[in-house]
Amino acid sequence: MPRTTRQRMLDSAVRLFREHGYNGTGFRDVVAHSNSPRGSIYHHFPGGKAQLGVEAVESSGRFINGLIEQGVEGEDFVVGFERFWRWWIRFIEADDFQAGCPVVGVAVEAHPEAPELADAASRVFSDWERTVAVSLRKAGVAREEEALGLATLILGALEGSTVLARAAGNREPLVRTGEQLASLLRNRLQQTSSKTKRGRGVT
Numbered sequence: 001m002p003r004t005t006r007q008r009m010l011d012s013a014v015r016l017f018r019e020h021g022y023n024g025t026g027f028r029d030v031v032a033h034s035n036s037p038r039g040s041i042y043h044h045f046p047g048g049k050a051q052l053g054v055e056a057v058e059s060s061g062r063f064i065n066g067l068i069e070q071g072v073e074g075e076d077f078v079v080g081f082e083r084f085w086r087w088w089i090r091f092i093e094a095d096d097f098q099a100g101c102p103v104v105g106v107a108v109e110a111h112p113e114a115p116e117l118a119d120a121a122s123r124v125f126s127d128w129e130r131t132v133a134v135s136l137r138k139a140g141v142a143r144e145e146e147a148l149g150l151a152t153l154i155l156g157a158l159e160g161s162t163v164l165a166r167a168a169g170n171r172e173p174l175v176r177t178g179e180q181l182a183s184l185l186r187n188r189l190q191q192t193s194s195k196t197k198r199g200r201g202v203t
Contacts, residue, residue, distance in 0.1 A: 006044040008034040013056040018099035022053050022106045022117065050114035053106060057117070060102040061124030068131050077139035078186045081154070085178040088158065089171050097166045104159055128155055140192040150185070157181055 003011070012034035016025040027041050027049060045052045071084025092100065107121035132151035133144070141147040157177050164173035 005034070005036050005040055009036055009041060009044060009052065010056055010059050013052050014060045014102045015099070017053075017056060017102045017105035018095075020105075021109055022111070023109050027052075050111075050116060053114070053117050054120045057103055057106050057120040057124055061120075061127060064101075064103075065124075065127050065131055068128055069135075072132060072135040077135055077189060078182055080135070081185060082178065082182055085158075085174075085182075088162075089174045089178070092162055092165060092174065093171055097169050097171075100162050100166055101159060104162075125155065139189055141189070142192070150188070154181060154185075 009030055012030050013025065016029055016033060020029075030036075030052065031038060031041055041052070042048070045055070067087065068084060071087065072080040074080050103121050103124050106117050107125075111117045129148060129151040132154055133147040136147040136150055137144065141150065161173045161177035165171055
């Protein structure tokens with residue numbers, strides 16, 4: 001199904017935010033990248049660049065959240081985590097480490113004239129944290145607070161190692177971080193499993 005002009009603009013905004021951030025992306029850039037008619041951007045986004053930015057953040061947030069859900073669902077959380085992490089490495093590597101996370105491309109900048117941008121990024125990060133935390137609870141982490149803390153650790157490590165990989169121009173920071181997190185999570189969940197078995201009198 002062909003993409004509408006509006007969707008092309010959103011997709012282009014996401015792409016350009018990944019490369020240049022929100023402040024480094026202008027309406028003209030979006031129009032040129034999406035091959036859209038001049039003047040059409042205000043027709044589709046009457047709220048201006050801030051509206052485009054918020055919708056781009058929300059759109060990419062939903063997309064990545066769906067991938068997180070697909071990755072971590074299932075009986076073995078660590079296997080799912082490693083599956084998602086491999087996808088993320090390919091995602092970043094596909095652009096020769098010249099583009100990062102579109103949400104971070106908005107969140108790390110100051111937007112005093114458009115506080116709704118930071119609000120949108122915050123909501124997206126919270127959605128991702130909840131998705132991971134819910135899967136951790138299903139995997140055996142009993143306390144909601146701990147599950148959310150681990151989810152924050154995972155996402156913070158994901159975004160931080162993505163920045164390091166872009167700076168280094170290679171995948172090694174992402175690979176090392178993923179390996180360490182997988183080991184940490186595997187040990188933590190094994191502890192949970194052992195406690196559960198002992199509680200049930202299983203040896």
